[in-house]
Amino acid sequence: MSRPMSRPMNSGDREVSTIRVSGLRVRHRRTVALDAVDLDLGVGVHGLLGPNGAGKTSLIRMLATVARPDAGRVEILGEDVGEPARRGAVRARLGYLPQEFGHYPGFTVREFVAYVAWLKEMPVAGTAAAVERAVERVGLGDRIDAKLRTLSGGMVRRVGIAQAVVNDPDVLLLDEPTAGLDPEQRVELRALLRELGSTSTVIVSTHLVEDVAAACTEVTLLDEGRVAYRGTPESLGALGEAPGVGDSVIERGYTAALRAHRTGLEATR
Amino acid sequence: MSTGRTKNDHWHVSDDLAARYADGTLPEADAWSLESHVERCGGCAARVSGAVRRLPVPALALAEVREAVLNETRAREAVPQDVPAPVPPAPRARLWSSFLARALWAAGPAVRGGWLPAVVLVALGALGLAYGADVDGVRPLLLALAPVVPVAGVAVSYGRYADPLHEIAAATPSGGLRLALTRTAAVLGVSVPLLTVTGLLLPASGAPGAAAWLLPGLALTLASLALSGYVGCRTATAVTGGGWLAAVLAPVLASPGGTPVTRLAEQLSRCLDGAPAQGAWAAAAVLCAAVLAARRAAYDGLDRQ
Numbered sequence: 001m002s003r004p005m006s007r008p009m010n011s012g013d014r015e016v017s018t019i020r021v022s023g024l025r026v027r028h029r030r031t032v033a034l035d036a037v038d039l040d041l042g043v044g045v046h047g048l049l050g051p052n053g054a055g056k057t058s059l060i061r062m063l064a065t066v067a068r069p070d071a072g073r074v075e076i077l078g079e080d081v082g083e084p085a086r087r088g089a090v091r092a093r094l095g096y097l098p099q100e101f102g103h104y105p106g107f108t109v110r111e112f113v114a115y116v117a118w119l120k121e122m123p124v125a126g127t128a129a130a131v132e133r134a135v136e137r138v139g140l141g142d143r144i145d146a147k148l149r150t151l152s153g154g155m156v157r158r159v160g161i162a163q164a165v166v167n168d169p170d171v172l173l174l175d176e177p178t179a180g181l182d183p184e185q186r187v188e189l190r191a192l193l194r195e196l197g198s199t200s201t202v203i204v205s206t207h208l209v210e211d212v213a214a215a216c217t218e219v220t221l222l223d224e225g226r227v228a229y230r231g232t233p234e235s236l237g238a239l240g241e242a243p244g245v246g247d248s249v250i251e252r253g254y255t256a257a258l259r260a261h262r263t264g265l266e267a268t269r
Numbered sequence: 270m271s272t273g274r275t276k277n278d279h280w281h282v283s284d285d286l287a288a289r290y291a292d293g294t295l296p297e298a299d300a301w302s303l304e305s306h307v308e309r310c311g312g313c314a315a316r317v318s319g320a321v322r323r324l325p326v327p328a329l330a331l332a333e334v335r336e337a338v339l340n341e342t343r344a345r346e347a348v349p350q351d352v353p354a355p356v357p358p359a360p361r362a363r364l365w366s367s368f369l370a371r372a373l374w375a376a377g378p379a380v381r382g383g384w385l386p387a388v389v390l391v392a393l394g395a396l397g398l399a400y401g402a403d404v405d406g407v408r409p410l411l412l413a414l415a416p417v418v419p420v421a422g423v424a425v426s427y428g429r430y431a432d433p434l435h436e437i438a439a440a441t442p443s444g445g446l447r448l449a450l451t452r453t454a455a456v457l458g459v460s461v462p463l464l465t466v467t468g469l470l471l472p473a474s475g476a477p478g479a480a481a482w483l484l485p486g487l488a489l490t491l492a493s494l495a496l497s498g499y500v501g502c503r504t505a506t507a508v509t510g511g512g513w514l515a516a517v518l519a520p521v522l523a524s525p526g527g528t529p530v531t532r533l534a535e536q537l538s539r540c541l542d543g544a545p546a547q548g549a550w551a552a553a554a555v556l557c558a559a560v561l562a563a564r565r566a567a568y569d570g571l572d573r574q
Contacts, residue, residue, distance in 0.1 A: 066439040084566035088442040096440040102433020115434075119441035119448065150300060163437065 016042040018171060018201040019063060024072035026058050026225075033058040035225040037072070045197035047212035047233070048205040049254060050222035056205040057099050059222065060175045063203065064096040076171055092121055095169030097160045099176050099205075105149035109135055109159050112148060116163040134166040135159075139188055153180045161189070165196065172202045178211055190215035213237070213250045221257055228261035282306065282313040287320035384425050388418055388460055392467040399471050406530030408468055409476040412537050413517045415464045416486040420493050420510040422456030423449075428502030445568040446561070449494060449502075457490065475534040481541040484550035489513055491557035498560075498567035516540070 019041040026034040034055045048056050061067040062074055065081045077093060079086040103112055113131045122130065135144045138158040148156060157180045164172060174193075178186050186208075193215045196202050206212060212219055213233045221229035221236075229236065233250060239260075240252030282290075289295040307314045391414060399407040427449045429435050438444035461483065468479030489509045496505035517540060521532045540546060 064440040066436060084569050087569060091440060091442040091444075094440055096437065098436040101437055102435070104433065116437060116441070119438055119443045121442050 018042055018077055019203075020073075020075040021059075021062075022073050022075075024059075024062060024074065025070050026055070026062065026067075027070050028058075032225050034062070034069070037222075037225070037227055039220065039227065039230075041201055041203065041218075043197070043199065043201055044217035045193050045202045045204065045215055047216035047219045048203060048222065049209065049212060049219060050228070051258075053224075054222040055225040056222055057175055058225075060096075060173050060203065060205055061098075063171070064094060064098075064173050065091060066096075090171075092167070093170040095164035095167065095172040097164040097174045097177055099179075101160050103148050103156065103159070105147065107148050108145050109140055109148065109151075109162070110144045112159060113163050113166050117166045120167045122167055130166050130168075134162040137165060137192060138162045139185070154182060154185060157181060158185070158189075161192075168200075170200050172196060172200055174202070174204045176205055176207070178206060178208055186211065187214075209251050209254050210248065213248075221254070221261075223258055223261055226261075226265075229257040280306070281310065282316055284316065284320070287313075287317045290317060291320040382425060384422050384456075385459065388422075388463060391418065392463050395467055396470060405472075406474040406476070406528075406534065408471040408474050408479070409530060409534040409537050411464065411468055411471060412476055412479075412482050412541070413514070413533060415460075415468070415482040416489050416513050417510045418460045418464060419453075419456050419486050419490045420506050420513075422460060423453050423490060423493050424502065424506035424510070426452040426456060428497070430503050446565045449497075449568060453490060453494060457487070461486070475531060476537055477541040481537075481547070484547055484554060485513070485541065488550045488554040488557060491554050491561065495557040495560040495564070498564045 017040040019039065021037055021039040024034050024037040024039075025032070037055075037059065048059065050056050058067070062069050063076065065074075065076075065087055074081050076090045079090050081087050081090055104115075107115065110131055113134055114127060117127045117131060132141075132144065135141055138161050140155060140158055140162065143151065143155065148159065151159065157177065161174065161177055164174065178189060181189060190211065193202055193204060197215075197217060204211070204216065216233055219229070219231055219233055219236050220227060236253040236257060237249045238253065239256040240246065240249040240254070242252070242256065244252040244259075245255045246252035286295065286299075290300055307317055391411070395407050395411045398404040425431050432438065435444075438448055465479055465483065468482070471479070493502075493506045493509045496508060499505075500508075517533070517536055520536050521529055524532060526532075527535075541550075
């Protein structure tokens with residue numbers, strides 16, 4: 001598997017890579033979730049696209065250091081996270097929103113975000129202000145003292161984003177952050193992602209191709225545990241100029257890239 | 270979120286509504302709109318906070334937080350924005366209880382969820398049986414149960430299955446051993462004084478002293494943590510808690526002669542009484558602590574897939 005598209009886009013990327021993944025392989029019982037994944041990611045907003053079961057969540061969990069790969073190496077901010085001694089320093093600079101995240105319904109928004117700040121070992125002095133800023137950023141400033149159990153699903157999702165960004169992370173991992181948000185909130189979230197992506201490495205997995213078009217600087221398309229395509233939203237859109245399946249240019253690009261990857265695989269078999 | 274704002278301002282919180290909000294029986298949606306109204310209406314904030322203050326003692330812990338929110342709103346309304354709000358001197362007792370509530374709050378699900386009432390129930394049940402129903406041999410029963418209580422507390426407060434926050438916590442630097450130990454400390458902090466004092470209040474009935482369970486309780490708790498580095502928290506606590514109960518209760522059920530109570534008391538004496546037994550428990554606790562320290566990286570959250 002050495003398709004040119006799965007290579008880093010240019011040699012300049014290497015110097016600014018905050019995340020380097022090489023030979024990553026993850027198995028869930030008998031199915032292979034990720035297979036020989038090589039990725040170099042730098043500052044910016046990276047969209048992670050792919051069908052259900054393509055390995056998006058598996059990849060994000062590996063990057064979040066919550067799961068162990070079966071083979072391969074994950075390097076974040078220059079540290080090999082396979083080494084326990086290095087992991088703590090990396091984790092303090094991570095932000096992670098899991099696809100399904102639990103919370104304590106009796107906590108207020110403020111308490112919940114502050115609790116995660118404590119887990120991230122943020123200095124106590126700055127925590128209160130950082131919590132308020134994070135909650136403000138996701139547009140929940142007026143509900144900061146509301147209990148989580150009183151919030152709607154979309155609001156809880158935004159609280160999840162607030163806890164992820166409370167430490168101004170260098171690497172922000174968001175698994176389906178737009179799920180459950182209404183269109184207006186999605187627009188606001190994309191603006192926030194663009195803002196965060198100017199200084200940190202933001203990785204967003206999503207089902208919604210239009211999120212990628214609107215917020216991402218780069219796109220990685222996964223299919224059956226392999227990298228099927230890497231490029232920019234524009235280059236993916238360019239693939240969709242030809243007639244194909246999909247309502248928008250970028251959707252057609254998505255299906256075209258998937259099809260090209262699959263026929264390429266069959267040809268090598 | 271702000272759509273109902275102008276509409277909401279045409280009503281005010283009645284005493285009945287405030288009382289139902291305070292005791293938590295108000296439906297969620299109504300509580301929600303009440304809270305958003307109260308954020309802007311000083312009169313209603315005062316009414317609701319009055320209702321909260323009239324609550325009976327058990328509900329007060331929850332009420333603390335609401336009270337704080339309401340006070341903040343009133344203070345914000347009363348003074349211009351950029352002048353620091355003159356905070357009324359809080360009575361020392363309330364300050365303390367609020368600090369305590371917060372510490373427990375942060376310590377983990379065990380001390381908030383079903384475990385705490387269960388521990389209180391064990392303590393009150395023991396006292397009730399001994400003095401209310403005149404049952405003999407309650408202290409041996411309590412001593413047999415007590416070491417399992419903190420183990421159960423650990424089981425419900427940490428790990429992938431017990432802690433809803435586990436996935437987020439696992440990606441943080443403190444999500445491993447530090448979090449497990451913090452929560453274990455909270456669990457011990459509640460169960461040790463409560464069960465020891467209860468034991469002291471019970472008639473001896475031939476059982477070992479009320480403090481005899483402390484070292485075994487600590488050893489079993491540390492053993493659960495040490496073991497959970499290998500097999501996960503759920504299995505580990507089941508093994509240690511179940512193992513203790515089996516060791517104490519199985520001989521009682523199997524051996525003939527005497528009443529079950531005296532047999533239990535004898536079995537407990539074998540396990541707990543005397544310097545050799547207590548020394549062995551202390552050694553076990555130290556050993557488990559050493560295993561924990563040596564294997565701290567195993568608690569680092571890297572799940573096996």
